[in-house]
Amino acid sequence: MIKYRLVCKKCDLSFDSWFASSQEYDRLKKKNFLNCHNCNSKQVEKSLMAPKLINKNELNKIDANLKLKNINKKIKEYQKFIIDNFDFVGKNFSYEARSIHYNDKKNKKKGIYGSASTKEIKELKEEGIEAEIIPWIEDKNN
Secondary structure: OEEEEEEEOOOOOEEEEEEOOHHHHHHHHHOOOOOOOOOOOOOEEEOOOOOOOOOHHHHHHHHHHHHHHHHHHHHHHHHHHHHHHEEEEEOOHHHHHHHHHHOOOOOOOOEEEEOOOHHHHHHHHHOOOOOOOOOOOOOOOO
């Protein structure tokens, strides 16, 4: 596919049009099939166009976006695993983690997840309680 900027010589309208190839444009022009959609004139010609070039910064942005999408996909996979295999305790995470650690470790078969501040996680670790902070992406589709 190729895109040309076309100009109507009669009304001076400028517009873009796509063609299968440059030969296809030539064929349609020769058969007089090209016309201005404003004044219906057949006096339509190709105009000069600058090619679209991608610079290094744009490539870096594209690469960064792909990496971010891959990271987000991996985080969502982890989230699904956690939701399917752990009990959600909400904002009671610190309390529940301590309760499991100090009281009923043997009775607890599933891990837990919820929310806690960085300070609370630090305090849990200082007490010898395993806890980690992972990024959580809210699903905006729901």
